[in-house]
Amino acid sequence: MRKIINKPEAMVDEMLEGILAAHSDQLACAQDDLRCIITSRPKPGKVALATGGGSGHLPLFLGYVGDGLLDGCSVGSVFQSPGADQMFAVTKAIDQGAGVLYIFGNYGGDVMNFDMAAEMADMEGIRVEQVIGTDDVASGVRGQEAKRRGVAGIFFVYKVAGACAAAGGSLEEVKAVAEKANRQARTMGVALSPCTIPEAGRPTFEIAEGGMEIGMGIHGEPGIRKGELREADAIVDEMLDPILEDLPFQGGDEVAVLVNGLGSTPREELYVMYRRVHDVLAARKIGVYHVYAGEFATSMEMAGASISLLKLDDELKNYLSQPASTPFFSQPQLGK
Amino acid sequence: MARITAEELRAIFAALSEIMEENKQYLVALDSAVGDGDLGLTMSQGFRSAAEFVDSMDETDVGIILARAGMTIASKAPSTMGTLMGTGFMKGGRAVQGRDFLGLDELTGFLEAFLEGIMERGRCRPGEKTVVDALQPALEALKAAGGQGLPLTEALDRAYEAAAAGLEKTKDMVAQHGRPAYYGEGSRGKEDPGAAVGVFLIKGLRQGLSA
Numbered sequence: 001m002r003k004i005i006n007k008p009e010a011m012v013d014e015m016l017e018g019i020l021a022a023h024s025d026q027l028a029c030a031q032d033d034l035r036c037i038i039t040s041r042p043k044p045g046k047v048a049l050a051t052g053g054g055s056g057h058l059p060l061f062l063g064y065v066g067d068g069l070l071d072g073c074s075v076g077s078v079f080q081s082p083g084a085d086q087m088f089a090v091t092k093a094i095d096q097g098a099g100v101l102y103i104f105g106n107y108g109g110d111v112m113n114f115d116m117a118a119e120m121a122d123m124e125g126i127r128v129e130q131v132i133g134t135d136d137v138a139s140g141v142r143g144q145e146a147k148r149r150g151v152a153g154i155f156f157v158y159k160v161a162g163a164c165a166a167a168g169g170s171l172e173e174v175k176a177v178a179e180k181a182n183r184q185a186r187t188m189g190v191a192l193s194p195c196t197i198p199e200a201g202r203p204t205f206e207i208a209e210g211g212m213e214i215g216m217g218i219h220g221e222p223g224i225r226k227g228e229l230r231e232a233d234a235i236v237d238e239m240l241d242p243i244l245e246d247l248p249f250q251g252g253d254e255v256a257v258l259v260n261g262l263g264s265t266p267r268e269e270l271y272v273m274y275r276r277v278h279d280v281l282a283a284r285k286i287g288v289y290h291v292y293a294g295e296f297a298t299s300m301e302m303a304g305a306s307i308s309l310l311k312l313d314d315e316l317k318n319y320l321s322q323p324a325s326t327p328f329f330s331q332p333q334l335g336k
Numbered sequence: 337m338a339r340i341t342a343e344e345l346r347a348i349f350a351a352l353s354e355i356m357e358e359n360k361q362y363l364v365a366l367d368s369a370v371g372d373g374d375l376g377l378t379m380s381q382g383f384r385s386a387a388e389f390v391d392s393m394d395e396t397d398v399g400i401i402l403a404r405a406g407m408t409i410a411s412k413a414p415s416t417m418g419t420l421m422g423t424g425f426m427k428g429g430r431a432v433q434g435r436d437f438l439g440l441d442e443l444t445g446f447l448e449a450f451l452e453g454i455m456e457r458g459r460c461r462p463g464e465k466t467v468v469d470a471l472q473p474a475l476e477a478l479k480a481a482g483g484q485g486l487p488l489t490e491a492l493d494r495a496y497e498a499a500a501a502g503l504e505k506t507k508d509m510v511a512q513h514g515r516p517a518y519y520g521e522g523s524r525g526k527e528d529p530g531a532a533v534g535v536f537l538i539k540g541l542r543q544g545l546s547a
Binding site (some may be wrong): 080084085088113120124 | 404430433
Protein backbone atom coordinates (compact mmCIF):
# COMPACT_ATOMS: atom_id res chain seq x y z
CA MET A 1 0.00 0.00 0.00
CA ARG A 2 1.41 3.37 -1.01
CA LYS A 3 -0.79 6.10 0.39
CA ILE A 4 -0.10 9.48 1.90
CA ILE A 5 -1.92 9.00 5.18
CA ASN A 6 -1.30 9.00 8.90
CA LYS A 7 -3.07 6.18 10.72
CA PRO A 8 -5.24 4.21 8.27
CA GLU A 9 -8.20 4.27 10.66
CA ALA A 10 -7.96 8.08 10.91
CA MET A 11 -7.97 8.74 7.19
CA VAL A 12 -11.65 9.54 6.72
CA ASP A 13 -11.92 11.92 9.66
CA GLU A 14 -8.63 13.61 8.81
CA MET A 15 -9.79 14.05 5.22
CA LEU A 16 -12.98 15.65 6.49
CA GLU A 17 -11.04 17.93 8.82
CA GLY A 18 -8.97 19.02 5.84
CA ILE A 19 -11.99 19.63 3.66
CA LEU A 20 -13.76 21.66 6.33
CA ALA A 21 -10.61 23.67 7.05
CA ALA A 22 -10.11 24.40 3.37
CA HIS A 23 -13.69 25.20 2.48
CA SER A 24 -15.22 26.68 5.62
CA ASP A 25 -16.88 29.37 3.48
CA GLN A 26 -18.96 26.71 1.75
CA LEU A 27 -19.16 23.70 4.05
CA ALA A 28 -19.87 23.01 7.71
CA CYS A 29 -20.81 19.99 9.76
CA ALA A 30 -24.00 19.28 11.68
CA GLN A 31 -24.07 18.46 15.38
CA ASP A 32 -20.28 18.68 15.59
CA ASP A 33 -20.11 15.40 13.69
CA LEU A 34 -17.50 15.54 10.93
CA ARG A 35 -19.41 12.87 9.07
CA CYS A 36 -22.46 15.11 8.69
CA ILE A 37 -21.43 17.62 6.01
CA ILE A 38 -23.86 20.44 5.20
CA THR A 39 -23.76 23.60 3.17
CA SER A 40 -22.84 26.69 5.14
CA ARG A 41 -25.07 28.74 2.83
CA PRO A 42 -28.58 27.32 3.23
CA LYS A 43 -31.36 28.85 1.13
CA PRO A 44 -34.48 29.59 3.17
CA GLY A 45 -37.63 27.89 1.89
CA LYS A 46 -35.83 25.71 -0.63
CA VAL A 47 -36.40 21.96 -0.89
CA ALA A 48 -33.27 20.48 0.66
CA LEU A 49 -31.29 17.71 -1.04
CA ALA A 50 -29.25 15.14 0.84
CA THR A 51 -27.02 12.33 -0.25
CA GLY A 52 -24.68 9.99 1.55
CA GLY A 53 -22.41 7.04 1.05
CA GLY A 54 -19.08 5.53 1.85
CA SER A 55 -15.78 7.38 1.54
CA GLY A 56 -13.28 6.59 -1.19
CA HIS A 57 -15.20 8.07 -4.12
CA LEU A 58 -14.45 11.81 -4.10
CA PRO A 59 -15.81 14.01 -5.43
CA LEU A 60 -18.74 11.64 -4.86
CA PHE A 61 -20.59 12.15 -2.52
CA LEU A 62 -19.87 15.19 -0.42
CA GLY A 63 -18.24 17.02 -3.32
CA TYR A 64 -21.66 17.85 -4.66
CA VAL A 65 -22.76 19.80 -1.60
CA GLY A 66 -22.90 23.43 -2.66
CA ASP A 67 -24.76 26.10 -4.60
CA GLY A 68 -27.11 24.75 -7.25
CA LEU A 69 -26.54 21.19 -6.12
CA LEU A 70 -26.97 19.44 -2.75
CA ASP A 71 -27.40 20.71 0.80
CA GLY A 72 -25.99 17.89 2.88
CA CYS A 73 -24.15 14.59 2.85
CA SER A 74 -23.57 11.90 5.45
CA VAL A 75 -20.17 10.32 5.15
CA GLY A 76 -19.34 6.69 5.88
CA SER A 77 -16.00 4.99 6.36
CA VAL A 78 -14.26 3.79 3.21
CA PHE A 79 -16.84 1.85 1.17
CA GLN A 80 -19.20 1.70 4.20
CA SER A 81 -22.64 3.20 4.56
CA PRO A 82 -22.97 6.14 6.93
CA GLY A 83 -25.20 5.53 9.93
CA ALA A 84 -28.93 6.24 9.88
CA ASP A 85 -28.41 8.62 12.79
CA GLN A 86 -25.94 10.66 10.71
CA MET A 87 -28.33 10.75 7.78
CA PHE A 88 -31.04 11.93 10.13
CA ALA A 89 -28.77 14.60 11.66
CA VAL A 90 -28.08 15.94 8.16
CA THR A 91 -31.80 15.84 7.36
CA LYS A 92 -32.67 17.91 10.41
CA ALA A 93 -29.88 20.38 9.76
CA ILE A 94 -30.74 21.10 6.13
CA ASP A 95 -34.55 21.04 6.21
CA GLN A 96 -35.90 24.49 5.45
CA GLY A 97 -39.51 23.48 5.96
CA ALA A 98 -40.07 22.52 2.31
CA GLY A 99 -39.02 18.89 2.75
CA VAL A 100 -35.90 16.90 2.00
CA LEU A 101 -35.11 14.69 -1.00
CA TYR A 102 -32.62 11.87 -0.52
CA ILE A 103 -30.62 10.90 -3.62
CA PHE A 104 -28.23 8.00 -3.14
CA GLY A 105 -26.84 4.96 -4.90
CA ASN A 106 -28.49 1.56 -4.79
CA TYR A 107 -26.41 -0.29 -2.18
CA GLY A 108 -27.99 -2.43 0.54
CA GLY A 109 -26.62 -0.64 3.58
CA ASP A 110 -27.36 2.82 2.21
CA VAL A 111 -30.91 1.88 1.22
CA MET A 112 -31.66 0.47 4.65
CA ASN A 113 -30.14 3.34 6.58
CA PHE A 114 -31.79 6.02 4.46
CA ASP A 115 -35.09 4.19 4.98
CA MET A 116 -34.60 4.41 8.73
CA ALA A 117 -33.58 8.06 8.61
CA ALA A 118 -36.64 8.85 6.48
CA GLU A 119 -38.90 7.10 8.95
CA MET A 120 -37.38 9.00 11.85
CA ALA A 121 -37.74 12.27 9.94
CA ASP A 122 -41.37 11.47 9.27
CA MET A 123 -41.95 10.87 12.99
CA GLU A 124 -40.51 14.30 13.68
CA GLY A 125 -42.62 16.00 11.04
CA ILE A 126 -40.04 16.45 8.26
CA ARG A 127 -41.27 15.43 4.81
CA VAL A 128 -38.78 13.17 3.08
CA GLU A 129 -38.80 11.54 -0.35
CA GLN A 130 -36.08 9.47 -1.95
CA VAL A 131 -34.68 8.69 -5.38
CA ILE A 132 -32.24 5.81 -5.68
CA GLY A 133 -29.54 5.95 -8.34
CA THR A 134 -29.51 2.84 -10.57
CA ASP A 135 -27.56 3.85 -13.67
CA ASP A 136 -25.04 0.99 -13.91
CA VAL A 137 -26.04 -1.07 -16.93
CA ALA A 138 -23.56 -3.82 -16.03
CA SER A 139 -25.17 -4.65 -12.70
CA GLY A 140 -28.59 -5.85 -13.75
CA VAL A 141 -30.49 -6.96 -16.81
CA ARG A 142 -32.92 -4.83 -18.74
CA GLY A 143 -36.36 -4.90 -17.20
CA GLN A 144 -34.86 -5.10 -13.71
CA GLU A 145 -33.36 -1.62 -13.65
CA ALA A 146 -34.29 -1.14 -10.00
CA LYS A 147 -31.76 -3.79 -9.02
CA ARG A 148 -28.86 -1.98 -10.64
CA ARG A 149 -26.18 -0.19 -8.68
CA GLY A 150 -25.77 3.55 -8.75
CA VAL A 151 -22.47 4.88 -10.11
CA ALA A 152 -21.20 8.02 -11.85
CA GLY A 153 -24.52 8.79 -13.57
CA ILE A 154 -25.89 9.90 -10.21
CA PHE A 155 -24.04 13.15 -10.93
CA PHE A 156 -26.69 13.94 -13.56
CA VAL A 157 -29.43 13.26 -11.02
CA TYR A 158 -27.79 15.60 -8.50
CA LYS A 159 -27.30 18.26 -11.12
CA VAL A 160 -30.84 18.49 -12.44
CA ALA A 161 -32.49 17.98 -9.04
CA GLY A 162 -30.23 20.64 -7.52
CA ALA A 163 -31.14 23.13 -10.24
CA CYS A 164 -34.85 22.33 -9.94
CA ALA A 165 -34.73 22.89 -6.17
CA ALA A 166 -32.73 26.11 -6.61
CA ALA A 167 -35.39 27.33 -9.04
CA GLY A 168 -38.03 26.92 -6.35
CA GLY A 169 -39.41 23.50 -7.32
CA SER A 170 -41.59 21.70 -4.79
CA LEU A 171 -40.51 18.43 -3.19
CA GLU A 172 -42.72 16.54 -5.65
CA GLU A 173 -41.34 18.45 -8.63
CA VAL A 174 -37.72 17.98 -7.60
CA LYS A 175 -38.33 14.28 -7.02
CA ALA A 176 -39.99 13.89 -10.43
CA VAL A 177 -37.05 15.55 -12.18
CA ALA A 178 -34.55 13.40 -10.26
CA GLU A 179 -36.48 10.26 -11.15
CA LYS A 180 -36.59 11.22 -14.79
CA ALA A 181 -32.84 11.82 -14.88
CA ASN A 182 -32.18 8.49 -13.21
CA ARG A 183 -34.52 6.78 -15.66
CA GLN A 184 -32.72 8.34 -18.63
CA ALA A 185 -29.12 7.91 -17.44
CA ARG A 186 -26.96 4.90 -18.23
CA THR A 187 -23.38 4.13 -17.23
CA MET A 188 -20.80 1.45 -17.97
CA GLY A 189 -17.38 1.18 -16.39
CA VAL A 190 -14.07 -0.52 -17.00
CA ALA A 191 -11.42 -1.23 -14.38
CA LEU A 192 -7.72 -1.74 -15.09
CA SER A 193 -6.34 -2.04 -11.57
CA PRO A 194 -7.80 -2.54 -8.09
CA CYS A 195 -7.74 -0.19 -5.13
CA THR A 196 -6.81 -0.61 -1.50
CA ILE A 197 -8.97 0.17 1.50
CA PRO A 198 -6.49 1.82 3.90
CA GLU A 199 -7.49 -0.31 6.87
CA ALA A 200 -7.24 -3.50 4.83
CA GLY A 201 -3.74 -2.56 3.66
CA ARG A 202 -3.93 -4.49 0.40
CA PRO A 203 -6.36 -4.77 -2.51
CA THR A 204 -9.56 -6.58 -1.57
CA PHE A 205 -10.06 -7.77 -5.15
CA GLU A 206 -7.77 -8.42 -8.08
CA ILE A 207 -7.42 -7.57 -11.74
CA ALA A 208 -4.74 -9.47 -13.62
CA GLU A 209 -1.68 -7.50 -14.70
CA GLY A 210 -2.30 -6.27 -18.23
CA GLY A 211 -5.97 -7.11 -17.91
CA MET A 212 -9.20 -5.24 -17.61
CA GLU A 213 -12.70 -5.92 -16.32
CA ILE A 214 -15.65 -4.45 -18.19
CA GLY A 215 -18.55 -3.51 -15.96
CA MET A 216 -16.72 -3.77 -12.64
CA GLY A 217 -18.40 -1.78 -9.86
CA ILE A 218 -16.80 1.07 -7.95
CA HIS A 219 -16.15 -1.19 -4.96
CA GLY A 220 -14.71 -3.98 -7.09
CA GLU A 221 -18.03 -5.73 -7.63
CA PRO A 222 -17.61 -8.32 -10.39
CA GLY A 223 -18.13 -7.05 -13.92
CA ILE A 224 -19.45 -8.77 -17.01
CA ARG A 225 -16.25 -9.64 -18.85
CA LYS A 226 -12.60 -10.04 -17.91
CA GLY A 227 -9.99 -9.95 -20.58
CA GLU A 228 -6.74 -8.52 -21.82
CA LEU A 229 -6.45 -4.78 -22.03
CA ARG A 230 -7.39 -3.66 -25.54
CA GLU A 231 -7.04 -0.40 -27.46
CA ALA A 232 -9.13 2.55 -26.33
CA ASP A 233 -11.51 2.51 -29.30
CA ALA A 234 -12.31 -1.16 -28.77
CA ILE A 235 -12.87 -0.61 -25.04
CA VAL A 236 -15.15 2.34 -25.69
CA ASP A 237 -17.15 0.34 -28.23
CA GLU A 238 -17.58 -2.49 -25.76
CA MET A 239 -18.78 -0.04 -23.10
CA LEU A 240 -20.95 2.11 -25.31
CA ASP A 241 -22.90 -0.61 -27.12
CA PRO A 242 -24.72 -1.91 -24.03
CA ILE A 243 -25.45 1.67 -22.92
CA LEU A 244 -26.95 2.63 -26.27
CA GLU A 245 -29.01 -0.53 -26.57
CA ASP A 246 -30.28 -0.41 -23.04
CA LEU A 247 -32.36 2.77 -22.91
CA PRO A 248 -32.21 2.73 -25.98
CA PHE A 249 -30.55 5.91 -27.24
CA GLN A 250 -31.62 6.54 -30.83
CA GLY A 251 -30.89 8.77 -33.79
CA GLY A 252 -32.29 12.25 -33.16
CA ASP A 253 -31.79 12.01 -29.40
CA GLU A 254 -29.76 14.65 -27.60
CA VAL A 255 -27.51 13.61 -24.73
CA ALA A 256 -25.08 14.82 -22.12
CA VAL A 257 -21.92 12.72 -21.83
CA LEU A 258 -19.84 12.06 -18.73
CA VAL A 259 -16.45 10.42 -19.16
CA ASN A 260 -15.33 9.71 -15.64
CA GLY A 261 -11.92 8.68 -14.37
CA LEU A 262 -11.89 6.15 -11.52
CA GLY A 263 -8.87 7.57 -9.73
CA SER A 264 -5.57 6.97 -11.47
CA THR A 265 -6.52 7.19 -15.11
CA PRO A 266 -5.40 10.58 -16.44
CA ARG A 267 -7.57 13.00 -18.34
CA GLU A 268 -5.47 12.45 -21.43
CA GLU A 269 -6.85 8.94 -21.62
CA LEU A 270 -10.39 10.12 -20.85
CA TYR A 271 -10.25 12.40 -23.87
CA VAL A 272 -8.86 9.61 -26.04
CA MET A 273 -11.97 7.74 -24.97
CA TYR A 274 -14.24 10.69 -25.61
CA ARG A 275 -12.91 11.02 -29.13
CA ARG A 276 -14.34 7.61 -29.89
CA VAL A 277 -17.59 8.31 -28.03
CA HIS A 278 -18.02 11.43 -30.13
CA ASP A 279 -17.55 9.54 -33.39
CA VAL A 280 -19.89 6.72 -32.44
CA LEU A 281 -22.63 9.12 -31.35
CA ALA A 282 -22.19 11.20 -34.49
CA ALA A 283 -22.45 8.11 -36.68
CA ARG A 284 -25.68 7.21 -34.90
CA LYS A 285 -26.98 10.77 -35.29
CA ILE A 286 -27.19 11.28 -31.56
CA GLY A 287 -26.57 14.94 -30.68
CA VAL A 288 -24.19 15.86 -27.87
CA TYR A 289 -25.32 18.85 -25.81
CA HIS A 290 -22.54 18.91 -23.25
CA VAL A 291 -19.53 16.84 -22.26
CA TYR A 292 -18.17 16.41 -18.75
CA ALA A 293 -14.74 14.77 -18.61
CA GLY A 294 -12.77 14.32 -15.41
CA GLU A 295 -13.18 12.70 -12.02
CA PHE A 296 -16.77 12.64 -10.83
CA ALA A 297 -17.06 9.31 -9.04
CA THR A 298 -13.84 7.52 -8.19
CA SER A 299 -12.71 4.42 -6.43
CA MET A 300 -9.61 5.78 -4.71
CA GLU A 301 -6.57 4.85 -6.83
CA MET A 302 -8.35 2.41 -9.13
CA ALA A 303 -7.37 2.75 -12.77
CA GLY A 304 -10.21 2.77 -15.23
CA ALA A 305 -13.09 4.88 -16.38
CA SER A 306 -16.79 4.97 -16.91
CA ILE A 307 -18.97 6.45 -19.60
CA SER A 308 -22.41 7.82 -18.76
CA LEU A 309 -25.06 9.17 -21.09
CA LEU A 310 -28.11 11.17 -20.09
CA LYS A 311 -30.92 11.46 -22.60
CA LEU A 312 -32.14 15.03 -22.52
CA ASP A 313 -35.45 16.73 -23.04
CA ASP A 314 -36.12 20.46 -22.68
CA GLU A 315 -36.67 20.22 -18.95
CA LEU A 316 -33.54 18.21 -18.16
CA LYS A 317 -31.49 20.33 -20.55
CA ASN A 318 -32.60 23.51 -18.84
CA TYR A 319 -31.73 22.20 -15.37
CA LEU A 320 -28.45 20.73 -16.57
CA SER A 321 -27.47 24.10 -18.03
CA GLN A 322 -27.90 26.06 -14.79
CA PRO A 323 -24.76 27.21 -13.00
CA ALA A 324 -23.52 25.35 -9.94
CA SER A 325 -20.62 25.77 -7.57
CA THR A 326 -19.16 23.54 -4.87
CA PRO A 327 -15.58 23.14 -3.63
CA PHE A 328 -15.25 20.15 -5.98
CA PHE A 329 -17.35 21.08 -8.98
CA SER A 330 -18.42 24.20 -10.72
CA GLN A 331 -20.01 25.06 -14.00
CA PRO A 332 -21.10 28.32 -15.56
CA GLN A 333 -24.47 28.73 -17.25
CA LEU A 334 -24.33 26.56 -20.37
CA GLY A 335 -25.59 27.73 -23.76
CA LYS A 336 -28.70 26.46 -25.50
CA MET B 337 -49.47 0.97 38.99
CA ALA B 338 -46.14 0.70 37.19
CA ARG B 339 -45.82 2.40 33.86
CA ILE B 340 -43.00 3.29 31.52
CA THR B 341 -42.18 6.97 31.06
CA ALA B 342 -39.00 8.59 29.75
CA GLU B 343 -37.48 8.02 33.19
CA GLU B 344 -38.17 4.27 33.14
CA LEU B 345 -36.84 4.12 29.58
CA ARG B 346 -33.53 5.50 30.81
CA ALA B 347 -33.45 2.76 33.46
CA ILE B 348 -34.48 0.14 30.90
CA PHE B 349 -31.72 1.07 28.45
CA ALA B 350 -29.19 1.20 31.29
CA ALA B 351 -30.31 -2.31 32.27
CA LEU B 352 -30.14 -3.52 28.66
CA SER B 353 -26.65 -2.10 28.28
CA GLU B 354 -25.55 -3.82 31.49
CA ILE B 355 -27.13 -7.15 30.50
CA MET B 356 -25.51 -7.14 27.07
CA GLU B 357 -22.15 -6.26 28.62
CA GLU B 358 -22.45 -9.04 31.25
CA ASN B 359 -23.38 -11.55 28.59
CA LYS B 360 -20.90 -10.44 25.96
CA GLN B 361 -18.79 -13.59 26.25
CA TYR B 362 -21.84 -15.83 26.42
CA LEU B 363 -23.16 -14.35 23.16
CA VAL B 364 -19.74 -14.50 21.53
CA ALA B 365 -19.52 -18.19 22.42
CA LEU B 366 -23.03 -18.95 21.16
CA ASP B 367 -22.48 -17.01 17.96
CA SER B 368 -18.99 -18.43 17.32
CA ALA B 369 -20.48 -21.91 17.16
CA VAL B 370 -22.68 -21.00 14.18
CA GLY B 371 -21.79 -17.48 13.04
CA ASP B 372 -18.92 -15.05 12.94
CA GLY B 373 -18.81 -14.52 16.68
CA ASP B 374 -19.26 -10.78 16.79
CA LEU B 375 -22.80 -10.76 18.18
CA GLY B 376 -21.71 -10.16 21.78
CA LEU B 377 -19.50 -7.27 20.74
CA THR B 378 -22.01 -5.55 18.49
CA MET B 379 -24.87 -5.93 20.99
CA SER B 380 -22.91 -4.56 23.94
CA GLN B 381 -21.64 -1.70 21.80
CA GLY B 382 -25.07 -0.97 20.31
CA PHE B 383 -26.96 -0.97 23.59
CA ARG B 384 -24.26 0.99 25.39
CA SER B 385 -24.56 3.70 22.73
CA ALA B 386 -28.34 3.59 22.96
CA ALA B 387 -28.24 3.94 26.75
CA GLU B 388 -25.91 6.93 26.51
CA PHE B 389 -28.09 8.48 23.85
CA VAL B 390 -31.35 7.97 25.73
CA ASP B 391 -29.72 9.40 28.84
CA SER B 392 -28.72 12.53 26.95
CA MET B 393 -32.12 13.01 25.33
CA ASP B 394 -34.45 15.75 26.41
CA GLU B 395 -37.66 14.19 25.16
CA THR B 396 -40.85 12.99 26.83
CA ASP B 397 -42.50 11.23 23.87
CA VAL B 398 -41.66 7.60 24.60
CA GLY B 399 -42.27 6.62 20.97
CA ILE B 400 -39.64 9.05 19.74
CA ILE B 401 -37.20 7.95 22.44
CA LEU B 402 -37.60 4.30 21.46
CA ALA B 403 -37.30 5.03 17.74
CA ARG B 404 -34.19 7.20 18.17
CA ALA B 405 -32.66 4.52 20.37
CA GLY B 406 -33.33 2.06 17.57
CA MET B 407 -31.60 4.26 15.06
CA THR B 408 -28.62 4.53 17.39
CA ILE B 409 -28.40 0.75 17.76
CA ALA B 410 -28.58 0.24 14.00
CA SER B 411 -25.82 2.81 13.49
CA LYS B 412 -23.49 1.76 16.29
CA ALA B 413 -23.94 -1.97 15.91
CA PRO B 414 -23.64 -2.42 12.14
CA SER B 415 -24.55 -6.11 11.79
CA THR B 416 -27.61 -8.16 10.97
CA MET B 417 -28.76 -8.29 14.58
CA GLY B 418 -28.02 -4.59 15.10
CA THR B 419 -30.16 -3.77 12.09
CA LEU B 420 -32.98 -6.03 13.25
CA MET B 421 -32.94 -4.61 16.79
CA GLY B 422 -32.76 -1.10 15.39
CA THR B 423 -35.68 -1.78 13.07
CA GLY B 424 -37.66 -3.31 15.93
CA PHE B 425 -37.22 -0.31 18.18
CA MET B 426 -38.04 2.08 15.35
CA LYS B 427 -41.24 0.30 14.32
CA GLY B 428 -42.21 -0.27 17.92
CA GLY B 429 -41.54 3.35 18.81
CA ARG B 430 -43.54 4.51 15.86
CA ALA B 431 -46.52 2.45 17.05
CA VAL B 432 -46.56 4.31 20.38
CA GLN B 433 -45.57 7.76 19.14
CA GLY B 434 -47.27 10.70 20.84
CA ARG B 435 -47.44 9.11 24.29
CA ASP B 436 -45.74 10.15 27.50
CA PHE B 437 -45.94 6.69 28.99
CA LEU B 438 -46.58 3.05 28.22
CA GLY B 439 -48.96 0.87 30.19
CA LEU B 440 -49.34 -2.84 29.51
CA ASP B 441 -51.57 -2.29 26.46
CA GLU B 442 -49.15 0.16 24.87
CA LEU B 443 -46.15 -2.03 25.68
CA THR B 444 -47.94 -4.93 24.00
CA GLY B 445 -48.54 -2.73 20.98
CA PHE B 446 -44.88 -1.74 21.02
CA LEU B 447 -43.67 -5.34 21.10
CA GLU B 448 -46.12 -6.39 18.41
CA ALA B 449 -44.85 -3.69 16.04
CA PHE B 450 -41.26 -4.50 17.09
CA LEU B 451 -41.79 -8.13 16.14
CA GLU B 452 -43.54 -7.31 12.87
CA GLY B 453 -40.72 -4.95 11.95
CA ILE B 454 -38.13 -7.66 12.56
CA MET B 455 -40.06 -10.30 10.65
CA GLU B 456 -40.50 -7.98 7.70
CA ARG B 457 -36.90 -6.76 7.63
CA GLY B 458 -35.41 -10.19 8.27
CA ARG B 459 -38.01 -12.03 6.17
CA CYS B 460 -38.38 -14.53 8.98
CA ARG B 461 -41.26 -16.25 10.71
CA PRO B 462 -41.73 -18.18 13.93
CA GLY B 463 -40.05 -21.59 14.02
CA GLU B 464 -37.05 -20.61 11.91
CA LYS B 465 -34.61 -20.38 14.82
CA THR B 466 -34.32 -16.63 15.15
CA VAL B 467 -34.96 -13.87 17.66
CA VAL B 468 -38.62 -14.19 16.67
CA ASP B 469 -38.82 -17.48 18.55
CA ALA B 470 -38.11 -15.70 21.82
CA LEU B 471 -40.15 -12.58 21.16
CA GLN B 472 -43.28 -14.21 19.76
CA PRO B 473 -43.99 -16.21 22.97
CA ALA B 474 -43.17 -13.09 25.01
CA LEU B 475 -45.75 -11.13 23.04
CA GLU B 476 -48.35 -13.88 23.55
CA ALA B 477 -47.62 -13.79 27.28
CA LEU B 478 -48.10 -10.02 27.39
CA LYS B 479 -51.40 -10.36 25.57
CA ALA B 480 -52.60 -13.09 27.95
CA ALA B 481 -51.53 -11.03 30.95
CA GLY B 482 -53.45 -8.09 29.58
CA GLY B 483 -56.54 -10.26 29.25
CA GLN B 484 -56.19 -11.24 32.88
CA GLY B 485 -55.69 -7.64 34.00
CA LEU B 486 -52.26 -8.32 35.49
CA PRO B 487 -49.97 -5.43 36.42
CA LEU B 488 -47.14 -4.48 34.06
CA THR B 489 -44.34 -5.92 36.19
CA GLU B 490 -46.02 -9.29 36.53
CA ALA B 491 -46.85 -9.34 32.83
CA LEU B 492 -43.18 -8.77 32.05
CA ASP B 493 -42.17 -11.56 34.45
CA ARG B 494 -44.39 -13.91 32.47
CA ALA B 495 -43.11 -12.57 29.17
CA TYR B 496 -39.56 -13.23 30.34
CA GLU B 497 -40.40 -16.81 31.28
CA ALA B 498 -42.09 -17.32 27.92
CA ALA B 499 -39.10 -15.86 26.06
CA ALA B 500 -36.69 -18.10 27.98
CA ALA B 501 -38.83 -21.13 27.18
CA GLY B 502 -38.88 -20.01 23.55
CA LEU B 503 -35.08 -19.82 23.54
CA GLU B 504 -34.89 -23.36 24.92
CA LYS B 505 -37.13 -24.57 22.09
CA THR B 506 -34.80 -23.12 19.47
CA LYS B 507 -32.46 -26.00 20.34
CA ASP B 508 -34.85 -28.30 18.49
CA MET B 509 -34.99 -26.08 15.42
CA VAL B 510 -32.85 -26.00 12.29
CA ALA B 511 -31.55 -22.57 11.32
CA GLN B 512 -33.00 -21.09 8.10
CA HIS B 513 -31.34 -17.69 8.08
CA GLY B 514 -27.92 -16.12 7.93
CA ARG B 515 -24.70 -17.91 8.62
CA PRO B 516 -26.19 -20.48 11.02
CA ALA B 517 -28.24 -21.79 8.09
CA TYR B 518 -25.00 -22.98 6.42
CA TYR B 519 -24.77 -25.53 9.24
CA GLY B 520 -28.19 -26.97 8.37
CA GLU B 521 -28.91 -29.95 10.61
CA GLY B 522 -25.68 -29.14 12.42
CA SER B 523 -27.42 -26.13 13.98
CA ARG B 524 -29.79 -28.45 15.83
CA GLY B 525 -29.07 -28.90 19.53
CA LYS B 526 -27.77 -25.38 20.03
CA GLU B 527 -29.84 -22.43 21.14
CA ASP B 528 -30.09 -19.56 18.69
CA PRO B 529 -27.86 -16.57 19.54
CA GLY B 530 -30.45 -14.12 18.22
CA ALA B 531 -33.17 -15.64 20.37
CA ALA B 532 -30.84 -15.24 23.36
CA VAL B 533 -30.71 -11.51 22.59
CA GLY B 534 -34.52 -11.54 22.50
CA VAL B 535 -34.61 -12.98 26.02
CA PHE B 536 -32.19 -10.29 27.21
CA LEU B 537 -34.43 -7.66 25.68
CA ILE B 538 -37.42 -8.75 27.77
CA LYS B 539 -35.18 -9.11 30.82
CA GLY B 540 -34.01 -5.54 30.39
CA LEU B 541 -37.56 -4.22 30.06
CA ARG B 542 -38.43 -5.93 33.35
CA GLN B 543 -35.27 -4.87 35.16
CA GLY B 544 -35.80 -1.24 34.31
CA LEU B 545 -39.01 -1.24 36.31
CA SER B 546 -38.79 -1.26 40.06
CA ALA B 547 -40.35 -4.10 42.10
